Amino acid sequence: MARRPEKFKNKAIILGVPIDDQPLSYFVEKIKQAISNNKQFKIYTPNPEICLRAEKDEDFRHVLETADFNMPDGYGLKLGAKILGETLENRACGSDLAKEVLSTFKNISIYIVLRDDSLSTKADLDKLFKNSYPNINYKIGTVKKDNPFNCDKVLNEINDFKPQIAFVCLGAPNQETWIAKFLPFLPDVNAAIGVGGSFDFLTGKIKRAPELLRKSGLEWAFRLYQEPQRLARIKNAVADFLLKCHEWKKRIQEQYRENVLGVVRNDRGLYLVQKNMRMPNHWQFPQGGVDIGETKGQAVAREVSEEVGTDQKYLKIIKQIPETHHYDWKPYAQLLKGFKGQEQTAFVLEFKGNGNNIDYTDSHEVEDIKWVKKDELLKWIHPTRIIFAKKIMEHL
Numbered sequence: 001m002a003r004r005p006e007k008f009k010n011k012a013i014i015l016g017v018p019i020d021d022q023p024l025s026y027f028v029e030k031i032k033q034a035i036s037n038n039k040q041f042k043i044y045t046p047n048p049e050i051c052l053r054a055e056k057d058e059d060f061r062h063v064l065e066t067a068d069f070n071m072p073d074g075y076g077l078k079l080g081a082k083i084l085g086e087t088l089e090n091r092a093c094g095s096d097l098a099k100e101v102l103s104t105f106k107n108i109s110i111y112i113v114l115r116d117d118s119l120s121t122k123a124d125l126d127k128l129f130k131n132s133y134p135n136i137n138y139k140i141g142t143v144k145k146d147n148p149f150n151c152d153k154v155l156n157e158i159n160d161f162k163p164q165i166a167f168v169c170l171g172a173p174n175q176e177t178w179i180a181k182f183l184p185f186l187p188d189v190n191a192a193i194g195v196g197g198s199f200d201f202l203t204g205k206i207k208r209a210p211e212l213l214r215k216s217g218l219e220w221a222f223r224l225y226q227e228p229q230r231l232a233r234i235k236n237a238v239a240d241f242l243l244k245c246h247e248w249k250k251r252i253q254e255q256y257r258e259n260v261l262g263v264v265r266n267d268r269g270l271y272l273v274q275k276n277m278r279m280p281n282h283w284q285f286p287q288g289g290v291d292i293g294e295t296k297g298q299a300v301a302r303e304v305s306e307e308v309g310t311d312q313k314y315l316k317i318i319k320q321i322p323e324t325h326h327y328d329w330k331p332y333a334q335l336l337k338g339f340k341g342q343e344q345t346a347f348v349l350e351f352k353g354n355g356n357n358i359d360y361t362d363s364h365e366v367e368d369i370k371w372v373k374k375d376e377l378l379k380w381i382h383p384t385r386i387i388f389a390k391k392i393m394e395h396l
Contacts, residue, residue, distance in 0.1 A: 004330070004331070004332035005332065010022065012072070012084075012086040012088040013084075013332060013335035014051050014077055014086065014088075015051045015080070015241075016054060016055060016061050016065075016336050016337065016338060017050075017054050017061065017064050018070060019046065019072050020071065021072065021087065021088050021089055021090050022092065023092060024092040024093075024100060027069060027071055028104055030068075030069060030191075031043075031101065032104075034191050035164050035190045040183060040187075040189065040191075042066070042067050042179050042183060043097075043193045044064060044067045044070050044071070044176050044193075044194045045070075045094035045194060045195060046064060046070050047074035047076070047077065048076035048238070048241035049172075049241070050172045050173075051077070051080070051241065052240060052241045055244060055248075060172075060176070063173065063176050064176060066180060071092045071094065073091070074093075075219065077091070080242060083242065083245040084245055084249055086335070093198075094193075094194070095195070095201045097193065098167060098195050098198040098199060098202065099201075101165065102132070102133050102136065102202075105136070105164075106133075106136065107135055107136075108137070108163075108164045108165065109139075109161060109162065109165075110136055110163050110165045111138070111140075111157075111161055111165070111189075112125060112138065112140045112167045112199070113151075113154060113167065113175075113178070114141070114142050115142070115143060115144075115145045115148065115170055116142050116143065118197075118200075119197065119200045120197075120199045120200050120202075120203040122142065124205065125140055137163075138163075139161050142154075143170070148170050149174075149178065151178075151182075155186070158186050159185075159187075159188065162188040163188065163189060164190045164191070165190065165192075166179075166189045166193070167193050167198075167199070168193065168195070169195055170196075171196050171197070172196065179194055206227075207226060248335075248338045251338055251339050252334045252335070252338065253340065255340055256326050256341050257290075257337065257341070257343070258289065258343060260287060260289075260299045260300040260345050261286070261287040261346040261388075261392075262285060262286045262287065262300045262303060262304040262349050263346060263347065263349065263396070264286065264349045265348065265350055265351065265396075266351045267350075269374070270371035270373060271371065271372055271373075271374060271377055272351070273369065273370050273372055273377070273380045274308065274360075274367075274368070275366065275367040275368040275370075276365065276366070276382075277365060277366060279382075281382075283370075284381060284385050285346075285381070285385075286303055286308060288303035288307065289342075296345050296347075300347045301349070304349060307360065307365050307366050308366060308369060309362065310351070310357050310358045310359075315349050315350070315351060317348070318347075318348040318350055319348050320345065320346070320347050320348075321347065321348070321392055323346075323391045324343055324345050324346075325343070325344045325346075325388035326342065326344065328341040346388070348395070374393075377393065
């Protein structure tokens with residue numbers, strides 16, 4: 001595997017989602033450590049269907065990227081990894097993790113967040129714990145399928161109960177988004193785990209495929225036999241997922257992503273630079289990809305608006321820089337983005353607002369911004385971005 005940053009080591013990056021290549025025992029041990037050391041972990045269980053959804057939804061992909069651990073849930077992930085030139089040796093399912101946690105941690109408190117339409121009801125889970133896990137102190141809370149984030153009662157109950165582990169069974173992408181949104185407000189929870197319908201296997205509502213079928217990657221066929229209504233989802237998880245992996249492989253080999261860059265100037269003649277929150281001491285101009293159906297002008301206005309947190313009504317495009325710039329990404333970044341690199345087109349924009357019209361506190365990209373003089377721009381822009389910055393300067 002090519003050299004990559006520490007945060008991506010021992011991981012297979014599949015359709016932009018970093019998957020931890022670790023066995024089930026590794027994740028159980030991490031939960032033990034979280035409880036012993038009073039740490040907080042977010043653990044998600046992405047399968048091919050979830051990765052395919054994240055490929056289409058950048059916000060959801062960001063949620064998965066910020067997980068402490070992404071378990072390799074699904075044999076299809078191994079096939080996808082192979083297509084993309086990645087190595088994925090392990091498989092660890094959410095249903096196996098739920099069972100292992102309940103068997104291993106016998107004297108702790110657990111909270112389970114269910115949807116109001118869950119196949120396994122509160123009564124089913126009460127029976128499961130009474131018969132199989134009588135020593136576990138647990139509570140169950142229910143949220144609405146159509147509005148799972150309106151859940152103050154559940155959040156208050158969790159904080160009163162003070163469980164070490166929370167199983168969130170809302171299905172993707174709601175369970176991962178729920179954990180990312182609310183775990184910071186649940187200080188006593190050491191591990192929040194998104195497990196979808198895993199408890200349906202433990203309650204017997206759904207029968208697990210025989211071990212031979214699971215090991216051979218044919219569990220999907222057994223699920224289809226039990227639940228014919230899952231045909232569309234299984235098609236997603238098998239055929240569509242693998243085809244999308246092939247599409248990414250081809251793009252990574254030969255295609256540059258269309259990218260736009262915004263050089264924003266205010267009424268005092270100062271230029272905006274922003275600090276990239278994902279890279280240390282890395283200042284740059286706002287930039288981002290062009291969405292399907294967008295013009296480059298529309299894209300640059302949207303990207304600047306989203307990244308620095310201002311309304312597009314305060315932005316006016318002055319001109320497009322005639323030169324473009326393209327560059328290749330490092331291999332791990334190609335796997336995260338699905339392209340060989342980027343071809344950038346720059347625009348000069350006028351900012352017609354004031355400081356009160358900028359709020360980047362919810363940005364996934366920006367840690368800080370500064371307004372600097374034209375002759376100071378090259379001092380601020382990160383060295384890796386200087387080549388294009390010098391070309392841009394000729395037109396300011």
